[in-house]
Amino acid sequence: MDRNFQQALQLVLKSEGGWSENPADPGGATMKGVTLTNFRRYGKADATKADLRKISDEQIATVYRRFYWDAVAGAELPDGVDYAVFDFAVNSGPGRAAKYLQAACGVGVVQDGRIGPATLAAVRAKPSGVVIDTLCDARLSFLKRLPTWPTFGKGWQSRVVAVRIQAMMMATPAPAQPVPARPAAPPASPQPPAAVERNPFWAGLFAILKAILGRKSP
Incomplete structure (x- = not known):
């Protein structure tokens, strides 16, 4: 759901970290998971690595929304499934994440990497927990190959475990909290009006009545 974009983005950014330029990473230089190529495509056309290092939070959100979230129809996926597919897309590409989601839907869904009405209907027809589990299992198997x-395997495995747990939490609605019943007030014993209570005659009469009513029958 689109209301989950900001939450999903913050979770992804925790996994992506800060600046990275590992020669073993085919994505090249990245800042908070944003590659220089994607920054040039959606942020600043002539951006340099120095510009990438200084990328703003707003620019980061724009890149993630346009290149990943929108590409996997995040706004239309069920709670939890949206985050699981989004994180997969960031880590391994939107096309692959979409195909694996389609595979998780079962027979009859074309695995073309484009999430349209047929895929969305198939996703919604399955319990979200089943889709999340199937997707995360397939994702981990892909990464191991x-x-x-x-x-990078140790970090990837930890990431998929964390995504599975968080996505399941997002997919499970919080139980409704029962409204506590207000305790019944104890019955108030009849009290004579203050003005009557101060009159000696009436005070004496009430004392006699109390004594009579308080007697037990033989």
Whole structure:
């Protein structure tokens, strides 16, 4: 759901970290997961690595929304599934994440990497927890087959575990909290009006009545 974009983005950014320029990473230089190529495409056409280092939060959100969230129809996916697919897209590309989601839907869904009405209907027809589990299992199997697994595998595995847990939490509605019943007030014993209570005659009469009513029958 689109209301989950900001939450999903913050979770993704925790996994992506800050500046990275690892020669073993085919994505090249990145800042908070944003590659220089994507920054030039959606932020600043002539951006340099120095510009990428100084990318603003607003520019980061624009890149993630346009290149990843919108590409996997995040606004139209069920709670939890949206985050699981989004994180997969950031880590391994929107096209691959979409195809794996389509595979998780089962027979009859074309795995073309484009999430349209048929895919959305198939996703909504399955319990979100099943889709999340199937997707995360397939994602981890894919990552283990990559030649860079020995270098990045430990971090990837931890990331998928965290995504699965968080996505499941997002997919599970919080139980309704029962409204506590107001305790019944104890019945008030009849009290004579203050003005009557101060009159000696009436005070004496009330004392006699109390004594009579308080007697037990034989």
